[in-house]
Amino acid sequence: MTAPSNAAVGRKPVVTLRNALFVLAGLTLVAFPLLRPGDQYHQTVLILIFVLGVMSTGWNVIAGFTGYVSLGQSAFLGIGAYTVGLLVHKVHVSPFLLAPLGGIAAAVIAALLGSTIMRTREHAYVIITIAFLFLMQAIGLNAPAFTGGSDGITLPLPPWPLDIGNMPFYYSLLALMLLSTWMTWWIRRTKFGMGLVAIREDEDKAAAIGVRTSVYKVLATVASGVLIGVAGGIYAYFLTFIDPRGMFDILVSVQIVLATLLGGLGTIWGPVLGAFLVVPMNEVTNDVVAAQGVHLFVFGLVLMAVVMFLPRGLIPTLRGWIESRRGGEVAFERRQAVARVVELTAPPATAGRFGPRASESGRPLLQVDGLVKRFGGLTAVDGCSFAVAEGSLTGLIGPNGSGKTTVFNLVSGMMRANEGRVLLDGERIDGLQPWDRAYRGLGRTFQSTRLFPKLTVMENVVAPLKRFQWDLLPADAVSGREAKRALELLDFVGLADFGPQPAWQLSFGQKKLVELAQLLMLEPRLILLDEPAGGINPGLIERISDTIRALNKQGLTFVIVEHNMPMVLELCDTMLVMARGSVIAEGSPDDIQSNPLVLDAYLGEDWNREAVDEEASA
Numbered sequence: 001m002t003a004p005s006n007a008a009v010g011r012k013p014v015v016t017l018r019n020a021l022f023v024l025a026g027l028t029l030v031a032f033p034l035l036r037p038g039d040q041y042h043q044t045v046l047i048l049i050f051v052l053g054v055m056s057t058g059w060n061v062i063a064g065f066t067g068y069v070s071l072g073q074s075a076f077l078g079i080g081a082y083t084v085g086l087l088v089h090k091v092h093v094s095p096f097l098l099a100p101l102g103g104i105a106a107a108v109i110a111a112l113l114g115s116t117i118m119r120t121r122e123h124a125y126v127i128i129t130i131a132f133l134f135l136m137q138a139i140g141l142n143a144p145a146f147t148g149g150s151d152g153i154t155l156p157l158p159p160w161p162l163d164i165g166n167m168p169f170y171y172s173l174l175a176l177m178l179l180s181t182w183m184t185w186w187i188r189r190t191k192f193g194m195g196l197v198a199i200r201e202d203e204d205k206a207a208a209i210g211v212r213t214s215v216y217k218v219l220a221t222v223a224s225g226v227l228i229g230v231a232g233g234i235y236a237y238f239l240t241f242i243d244p245r246g247m248f249d250i251l252v253s254v255q256i257v258l259a260t261l262l263g264g265l266g267t268i269w270g271p272v273l274g275a276f277l278v279v280p281m282n283e284v285t286n287d288v289v290a291a292q293g294v295h296l297f298v299f300g301l302v303l304m305a306v307v308m309f310l311p312r313g314l315i316p317t318l319r320g321w322i323e324s325r326r327g328g329e330v331a332f333e334r335r336q337a338v339a340r341v342v343e344l345t346a347p348p349a350t351a352g353r354f355g356p357r358a359s360e361s362g363r364p365l366l367q368v369d370g371l372v373k374r375f376g377g378l379t380a381v382d383g384c385s386f387a388v389a390e391g392s393l394t395g396l397i398g399p400n401g402s403g404k405t406t407v408f409n410l411v412s413g414m415m416r417a418n419e420g421r422v423l424l425d426g427e428r429i430d431g432l433q434p435w436d437r438a439y440r441g442l443g444r445t446f447q448s449t450r451l452f453p454k455l456t457v458m459e460n461v462v463a464p465l466k467r468f469q470w471d472l473l474p475a476d477a478v479s480g481r482e483a484k485r486a487l488e489l490l491d492f493v494g495l496a497d498f499g500p501q502p503a504w505q506l507s508f509g510q511k512k513l514v515e516l517a518q519l520l521m522l523e524p525r526l527i528l529l530d531e532p533a534g535g536i537n538p539g540l541i542e543r544i545s546d547t548i549r550a551l552n553k554q555g556l557t558f559v560i561v562e563h564n565m566p567m568v569l570e571l572c573d574t575m576l577v578m579a580r581g582s583v584i585a586e587g588s589p590d591d592i593q594s595n596p597l598v599l600d601a602y603l604g605e606d607w608n609r610e611a612v613d614e615e616a617s618a
């Protein structure tokens, strides 16, 4: 597949079938209670759909964007409901006015939850969120003086005339569902949202390029819960009775998951579409078979069917189908993101502002001092010490398993050392989080490239953050100066035309180049490259060497782990040789090739330097 040219990026007409359908659906929902005022049953079904819609769109932020699957999401509904149910008997105002407090309560508890589960991932996260839900239920059941216990709480009846019926609930919850959907749309296009997707795709990588993942995850939990809390307050008033079992129900969480997966996890409208399918399904099974537990069975079956036959959900499947009929066009959102950028961008200038110019002083920019890293009984890094001069191109070579990648992990903060120190420009960084190291000018690539596969090349390159700033979070993900800079950098690595493509479509070598451009967005002073030439074709190797050399001329310091000896020996001015976890030799490329220790540990006795020299000069 070739990259679509920027000129082909068209403007989308405002009147499309899709938009017309949206407007029609919206008008129908708004008009329904007015046209059928007596139809309480269908109004109630729609109210339940809106409540589930608020919950599944909220859940989408944490599960769809951030990749953290929570099964405790329905707790926020209960928290909002109880906030209003408890307050309404103390302050005698309309529960509608109290509902925002339900949102605040949900947000506060979400922040607490978010900060306690910051260090858990995957299965542990799922289990902790279930525990959280049951904890809430237990509090509701076991603090009768405060919550009314299992007897529940009764709320006042609505004071308005009977012929108005459920309309206030209907319209407020409809508005809330639309607000929640708008919120997810907005989040997805901000730097915050892009950071969340980066966390979903590869959390360690996100941290390495300056995404302060802890803050992002807490904020995502808050965003996912806050509107559910508001909805819970209104829902409690609608029900006029709440109890812990009904309000902190894991089945509701299951419905949230089902609705979102069915409609399309991570899409904007998928969770809403899912709510429109799951609630009626629930009603039908309740009507047709009144037996207890049958809807459980149906949910289970549908969930299994969705996972097996519609793993991406309805909206992505439909979109894929339409796009394949149109002949493999790039998804519209992607083209749109790039269209904005291209309009803003002047012809790319050549790169030329990375860090300070190379100082000839040769003072150490990076110092590694007595590092030790043990994995169980294996000591992968064993008293490793070396210094990297500012402005140098330092090669780090050694046999497989000698600890090179682990040293990179210790320097960049992916792992913590058991012993030893790491200093960047004279300051200790070994206690810092990966993003704080990135803010100080440290960048690294990974042995196997780690771009965010579902983000576009352009989004990948603008994702890095040079510092953490609250006011940057709501900024557009791809726009302005950074987008221009990203395009320059892509041009610099020769891939300017690939901006709109999803990163997974690139070849391995192209990914390495994009990863380099991505790092350069950080404006680092020191870059650690882990096997930049591994597994790519010779033509690209040359381009990578040229790129590294050009960047070094502009002042960037490099440490390069590489097995391609002709390449490193020709490129680097200093060589470090590792064996069994520590540096056994250091010197110029010439020196180490005649060092018996190096020949013994790595290059081999029959190492032929002339052949390498010839190959390098050929």
Ligand code: ADP
Pocket (backbone or CB within 6 Å): 375, 378, 380, 398, 399, 400, 401, 402, 403, 404, 405, 406, 407
């Ligand atoms: P190199 O990059 O020089 O090939 P590594 O740093 O990847 O070497 O690995 C050094 C040693 O540490 C190897 O024996 C490897 O199996 C081991 N190792 C690396 N990472 C881990 C890990 N996360 N858990 C356990 N052992 C590891």
Ligand code: MG
Pocket (backbone or CB within 6 Å): 404, 405, 406, 447
């Ligand atoms: Mg390695």
